[in-house]
Structures are given as structure tokens and as C-alpha cells.
Amino acid sequence: xxRWVYFLPLILLIALxxxxxxxxxxxxxxVTQPPSVVVDRALPSFAINGLSNxxxxxxxxxxxxxxWCAACKIEHPLLVKLAKKIPIYGVAWKDKPEAxxxxxxxxxxxxxKIGYDDGMLGLELGISGTPESFLISKDRRIIAHFKGxxxxxxxEHDILDRLK
Numbered sequence: 001x002x003r004w005v006y007f008l009p010l011i012l013l014i015a016l017x018x019x020x021x022x023x024x025x026x027x028x029x030x031v032t033q034p035p036s037v038v039v040d041r042a043l044p045s046f047a048i049n050g051l052s053n054x055x056x057x058x059x060x061x062x063x064x065x066x067x068w069c070a071a072c073k074i075e076h077p078l079l080v081k082l083a084k085k086i087p088i089y090g091v092a093w094k095d096k097p098e099a100x101x102x103x104x105x106x107x108x109x110x111x112x113k114i115g116y117d118d119g120m121l122g123l124e125l126g127i128s129g130t131p132e133s134f135l136i137s138k139d140r141r142i143i144a145h146f147k148g149x150x151x152x153x154x155x156e157h158d159i160l161d162r163l164k
Contacts, residue, residue: 036145036147037126038126038142039142039143039145040141040142040143041141042140042141043056043062043136043140043141044124046124048091048115048116048117048118048121049097049115049116050097050114050115051089051090051091051113053140055089055112055113056089056136056140057087058138059136059137059138059163060086060112060136061082061086061087061089061133061159062088062089062091062134062136063079063088063090063091063110063131063132063133063134064090064091064093064122064125064131065090065091065092065093065095065131066092066093066094066095066100066130067092067095067096067099067100067103068095068099071130071148071149072130072149073103073107075131075149075150076107076110078150078152078155079110080107080108080110082150083110083112085160086159086160086163088110088112089111089112089113089114089115090109090110090111091116091121092114092115092116092117093121093122093127093130094117094118094119095116097116100114100116126145128147129147131149131150132145132146132147132148133145133146135158135159135162135163144158144159144162146158
């Protein structure tokens with residue numbers, strides 16, 4: 001008759017797990033896209049091997065990549081499609097130029113121009129890894145910062161919709 005008492009801990013554990021899952025889903029965007037210190041600021045002045053802030057014209061995307069980055073290779077086809085709609089400028093972060101050029105020859109380059117950063121530009125932009133992307137407005141202000149590989153949903157709603 002009191003068998004249900006044996007199942008009470010299991011029922012409570014399942015209820016607790018469901019509550020935690022619900023809370024995590026609500027806060028997932030904040031966890032995956034923490035606030036950036038460079039958003040709503042002017043694009044910083046920089047000159048790295050192959051690219052400077054003066055090369056970036058109009059509304060565009062500044063994309064941080066590397067040939068050794070697995071996530072960069074996953075998002076690469078999306079960037080190739082996006083490059084048909086907006087200019088993309090690349091920054092190879094802590095990478096060897098020959099390694100990146102070999103990869104881009106094989107996969108196709110979405111970049112108008114690409115520069116090679118030893119890490120100093122990354123410090124200025126608050127980069128924590130690759131890939132990362134910065135949406136630049138027509139007046140050369142950073143209006144969004146995306147950490148991690150871009151998704152089709154982000155491209156459609158967070159990038160292209162903002163530039164309309």
C-alpha cells in the first residue's frame with residue numbers, strides 16, 4: 001500500500017530536472033552570447049598584415065577565423081553564401097598565412113580582404129577564440145558581436161535584418 005513512497009524521490013528528481021532544464025532554456029541566449037564590451041563603439045584603428053580598419057567600407061562583417069579551427073570550417077559554407085549579400089573582411093587569428101591560404105583555396109574565400117593577427121587585435125576586440133564575428137554599420141560602428149560559429153538563423157535575423 002505504501003509503495004508510492006518508494007517512487008517519491010524519483011518523482012522529485014524528475015521534477016527538479018525539468019525545472020532546471022526550463023530555466024537553462026530561458027537563459028541559453030545569455031549564456032551563449034554574453035554581452036560584448038565593443039558593441040556600440042567605433043571600430044578601433046588597426047593595421048595588421050594585409051588589413052587595416054581603413055579597408056573596411058560600409059556595412060560589413062569582420063570575421064575572425066583560423067585554418068586550425070574546426071568550428072570555422074563548419075560555418076564556412078554559410079559565410080560563402082553570406083558574402084554574396086554583404087562584404088566580409090577576415091582576420092586570421094594566430095594562424096600561419098600559408099595554412100589559411102591553402103584552406104581558402106580548397107574551400108573558397110568569402111573575404112574581400114584578409115589580414116593576419118598575432119593576437120593584439122584580438123585583445124582590442126575582446127576575442128576569446130575563433131570563430132567570432134563583428135557586424136559593422138555604415139558609419140563604421142560595431143553593432144553586434146557573435147561568439148562561435150554563425151547559424152543560418154543569426155545570419156537571417158541578427159545580421160541581414162539589421163542591415164535593411
